[in-house]
Amino acid sequence: xxKSARKIKVKREFAAARDxxxxxxxxxxxxxxxxxxxxxxxxxxVMDFREGGYWxxxxxxxxxxxxxxxxxxxxxxxxESFSYKDAFCDENGTINQSLPQAExxxxxxxxxxxxxxxxxxxxxxxxxxxxxxxxxxxxxxxSGLENLDELLEK
Amino acid sequence: MExxxxxxxxxxxxxxxxxxxxxxxEPLTVSSISERFEISRQAVSLHVKILEECGVLSVTKEGRxxxxxxxxxxxxxxxxxxxxxxxxxxxRFKQLDHVLLNLNSKKHEKQLNDGFFxxxxxxxxxxxx
Numbered sequence: 001x002x003k004s005a006r007k008i009k010v011k012r013e014f015a016a017a018r019d020x021x022x023x024x025x026x027x028x029x030x031x032x033x034x035x036x037x038x039x040x041x042x043x044x045x046v047m048d049f050r051e052g053g054y055w056x057x058x059x060x061x062x063x064x065x066x067x068x069x070x071x072x073x074x075x076x077x078x079x080e081s082f083s084y085k086d087a088f089c090d091e092n093g094t095i096n097q098s099l100p101q102a103e104x105x106x107x108x109x110x111x112x113x114x115x116x117x118x119x120x121x122x123x124x125x126x127x128x129x130x131x132x133x134x135x136x137x138x139x140x141x142x143s144g145l146e147n148l149d150e151l152l153e154k
Numbered sequence: 155m156e157x158x159x160x161x162x163x164x165x166x167x168x169x170x171x172x173x174x175x176x177x178x179x180e181p182l183t184v185s186s187i188s189e190r191f192e193i194s195r196q197a198v199s200l201h202v203k204i205l206e207e208c209g210v211l212s213v214t215k216e217g218r219x220x221x222x223x224x225x226x227x228x229x230x231x232x233x234x235x236x237x238x239x240x241x242x243x244x245x246r247f248k249q250l251d252h253v254l255l256n257l258n259s260k261k262h263e264k265q266l267n268d269g270f271f272x273x274x275x276x277x278x279x280x281x282x283x
Contacts, residue, residue, distance in 0.1 A: 012247050016254040024253050034249035037242050 006128075010119040018108055021115040022079050025106060028055070036060075045091070051076050055084075056093045070095065071104070081107045086121075100128035161231045164208035169193065170201050174224065177211060181223035184213075 014021050024030045028047035035042040039062045046056040053073050058066040070093050071084040083106070088099040095101075100123060107118040165171055173187060184202055188195040202222055205211045209228045214221050 010243055012243075014247075014251065014254055016258055020254055020257045024250055024257070030253055030257075033253045034246060037245045038249075 006123045006125060008119075008121040008123075010121075011116065013111060013114045013116050015114050017113070018079055018110050018115045021117060022108055025108075025117070026082070028057075031055075032057070046093070049073065049076070054093070056089070058091070066091070068093075074103070079108060081105065100124075102128070159204070159207045159209075161208055161210060161228055162235075164205050164210040165232065167201070169197075170205055173198070173201055173205065173222075174210065174229070177222055177224045181221055183216070183219045183221050185219060187222065 016024075024034070026049050028044035031047075032042045032044050035057075036059050041060045042057050043060050043066075044055065044057045046054065048054055051073055055071040055073075056068070057070075058068050060066050068089050068091050069086065070089045071086050074083045074085060076082045084104050085101060086104055087095045087101045089095045102124075103122045105120045105122075107120075109116045109118075165174065169191065172191075176182060176187060176190065184199055185195070187202070188198045191198055202211070202213065202220075205222075206213050209225060211222050211224050214223075
């Protein structure tokens with residue numbers, strides 16, 4: 001994390017071929033299976049994966065509460081990278097300008113039989129970055145523990 | 155804007171991060187910190203003051219000198235904060251691992267089935283097993 005540059009960088013290797021990892025990131029039916037941290041679920045309403053298109057989805061909580069978000073695709077280089085502008089919105093996709101927005105760049109590269117994904121999230125200002133992390137916190141913390149439970153049960 | 159004094163303010167500046175790195179190895183006086191920077195002693199002094207206000211280091215007077223030592227517990231707040239953020243991504247990625255595993259095994263299954271049954275097994279049949 002680079003706070004002075006208002007950027008978050010995340011890198012992770014996945015044990016799968018690049019075309020599959022690419023699908024998991026760009027196909028709504030697959031995204032819905034993993035994008036939301038537990039106990040939230042991502043539910044896609046619109047997926048128009050092309051430059052100028054957008055993804056509209058709801059983060060749905062265990063009690064049915066919904067937080068809508070949309071990603072407007074800026075650039076797409078199949079199997080290599082795609083970028084989008086990320087924002088909170090209502091169910092019709094009308095962007096809530098009072099909440100932080102960020103630009104995402106996701107890069108995919110092959111490493112033997114694995115695929116490396118590099119994510120770079122750029123915020124317009126530091127306070128946006130901080131508030132988004134606080135929001136992620138509340139969701140992320142309990143879900144991390146839940147995953148541990150599952151792991152221990154095995 | 156009111157000046158914030160927390161650990162994140164402390165590490166928000168590259169010079170302050172460098173001072174923290176120096177002090178992580180050993181406690182130093184303000185003069186000996188200044189010797190390692192090209193900026194003025196006054197500027198270093200100001201950074202030290204901010205770091206002290208942020209609770210990241212403690213300053214004790216030794217004659218005419220001021221000795222600075224790191225407060226490791228305060229710095230641990232940064233990693234705790236990052237850990238929780240990391241947790242969210244790890245959670246997400248574990249789920250993605252699972253999705254990819256399913257994709258991989260589906261293809262594998264299909265190859266096996268194609269091999270054994272000459273492609274007669276349909277997708278719906280696979281779902282039941």
